[in-house]
Amino acid sequence: MKQEKTLDTEQVFRGRAVTLRVDTVEKPGGKRTTREIVEHSDCVAIVAVDDEDRILLVRQFRKAVEEELLEIPAGGIEHGETSAQAVCRELQEEVGFFPNTIEELGGFYAAPGYCTEYLHLYLATDLTQSALEAEDTHEIEVVRVPVSEVPDLISSGDIRDAKSVAGLLRFLWRGHT
């Protein structure tokens, strides 16, 4: 495998959500360059389906893009937590349901050109009402949409973030193979 050898690494910022470092690397051919890398915790992203075949989405304002977006629930895996535990906690915090059945549907890197974040994708079903209080989830609005309407919401751009498009189509596509 081609690799880039790290000659030097410098942390330039450490925040609550992201850390930024600059690596000086030697490319396979011997040339040197730098790589700016955003370190972000790994996350879970959840396709949650209720008993009436509706998907539970969350609408929230995203400062980075200055827009309200309609997304699948997602959040960071906390220290000491498994990804399955993170799914159960996040779903209770963001949409107020505990998933009695979860299934991992693979996952993906968010933006591997410059960011470390990997998202574990889960299907959550057999939902029981159960809310957990959390900071930063008060501004989240829960939106339920029938599974059959999801392709149109993606085509129209109503759902327009990579993890939601990838996660929902991964779930929908499963039914076709």
Place this chain on the structure above:
Amino acid sequence: MKQEKTLDTEQVFRGRAVTLRVDTVEKPGGKRTTREIVEHSDCVAIVAVDDEDRILLVRQFRKAVEEELLEIPAGGIEHGETSAQAVCRELQEEVGFFPNTIEELGGFYAAPGYCTEYLHLYLATDLTQSALEAEDTHEIEVVRVPVSEVPDLISSGDIRDAKSVAGLLRFLWRGHT
């Protein structure tokens, strides 16, 4: 629409690929907090299909995740360029083909929780051999896979970055609606 009013903004790092700033914001309820925001140029991501119904993918080492990944071609829109021009340039630089027909298939934010990047998704067909030299594309290996094999490459995790999963499934799903 709920919004967060910017009270203060501080640029903490400015690099070649990313800029990082910290905004102090007032949430709709009046509470104050900070938002760490990675600024990244908008990009194009390309599902390129040749005359034999094969998708052109690129394999390259990604330092941020310390792995070689198999992805759809993608790259930043340069200053003064339209997204369509970026598609034509990137495809010539990364895979050595000029697309005589392109069609926008919408797009998505890469990671709107903390990053500004928006990816315009394009379908590129009617490909003519035409290479453009560029820095940083020498380590890229072009891989052609039949369209019919793409779902398995996603299920298996061989393709495992959000833009490629979202972009390819968006293209494949089109055929089903």
